[in-house]
C-alpha cells in the first residue's frame with residue numbers, strides 16, 4: 001500500500017502486512033518470562049469473559065502452574081474486582097509490577113493505575129491498544145507458565161489491534177446461549193482465523209440453571225445450540241458453565257479463587273496439551 005501508516009488498527013486494507021500479524025507484535029520486558037499466552041474473547045460484552053478468564057487462571061494455578069492475568073478489557077476492567085485486589089500498581093527501575101493475588105496469581109489491569117476504581121476510561125482505540133501493549137512490554141511478568149488475557153469484547157477496532165499486538169498461542173471463545181443463534185460467534189471465529197491464531201475451543205456460559213433441590217438442569221434460554229455451532233465452525237467444546245448464585249457471589253465478593261466446580265477442567269487439559277504439543 002502506498003499510504004501505509006503501519007497502524008493496522010486504523011486501516012481496513014487486507015494487505016500482506018495484515019496477513020502476517022507477527023510482524024508487529026511487541027516484545028516482552030527483558031525481565032519477564034511468559035511461556036504461553038491464551039486470549040479469552042467474546043463476540044459481545046457481558047457474557048462472562050472475565051469470569052472465564054479468572055477461573056482458567058485459578059484452575060491452572062490449582063494444578064501447580066504459575067499463572068497471570070493481563071486485563072486487556074481497558075474500558076470495562078473487572079479482573080481486580082473478581083480477585084479482590086484493591087492496591088495500586090507499584091513500579092521499580094525496570095518496569096511495572098503486577099499485583100499478586102492471595103493464591104499467587106499475577107494480575108495487571110488499568111484499574112490498578114487509575115486514581116479511583118470508578119474513574120471511566122474514555123480513551124480512543126489507539127490509546128487503549130497502546131496501554132495493552134505497555135502491559136505486555138513494561139510489566140515484569142516473572143516466570144509465568146500461562147498468561148490469560150481478558151480481551152476487549154466484540155470484534156471491532158480495539159480487540160483487533162489488541163489481537164495484533166500480543167503473541168497469543170491460542171484463544172478461547174466465550175458465548176452465552178443467546179449468542180449462538182446469532183452471527184456474533186461467527187464474527188469472533190472469523191476474527192481469530194484472520195489473525196492466524198489457533199482457536200482452542202468454545203465455552204458456553206450461563207448454559208443452564210440447576211435446581212438446588214432435585215438437581216434437574218433447566219435450559220433457561222431454550223435448547224442449546226452449542227453442538228450445532230461447534231460443528232459448524234469446527235470448534236471444540238471446552239465446557240458449559242451454569243448460571244449460579246455462587247458464581248455471582250464469588251465475583252461480587254472478590255473471592256473468585258474460592259470457586260467450586262469442575263467446569264474448567266477440560267479446558268485446562270486442552271491448554272496443558274498445547275505445552276505438550278510444542279515440546
Ligand SMILES: Nc1ncnc2c1ncn2[C@@H]1O[C@H](COP(=O)(O)OP(=O)(O)OP(=O)(O)O)[C@@H](O)[C@H]1O
Nearest residue numbers: 045046047048049050051153242243244247248251
Ligand atoms: N455463570 C454465571 N453465574 C452467575 N453469574 C454470572 C455468571 N457469569 C457471569 N456472571 C455475572 O455476570 C456479570 C458479567 O460477567 P463478566 O464480567 O465475566 O462478563 P464479561 O463478558 O467479561 O463482560 P464485559 O465484556 O462487558 O467486561 C458478572 O457480574 C458476573 O458475576
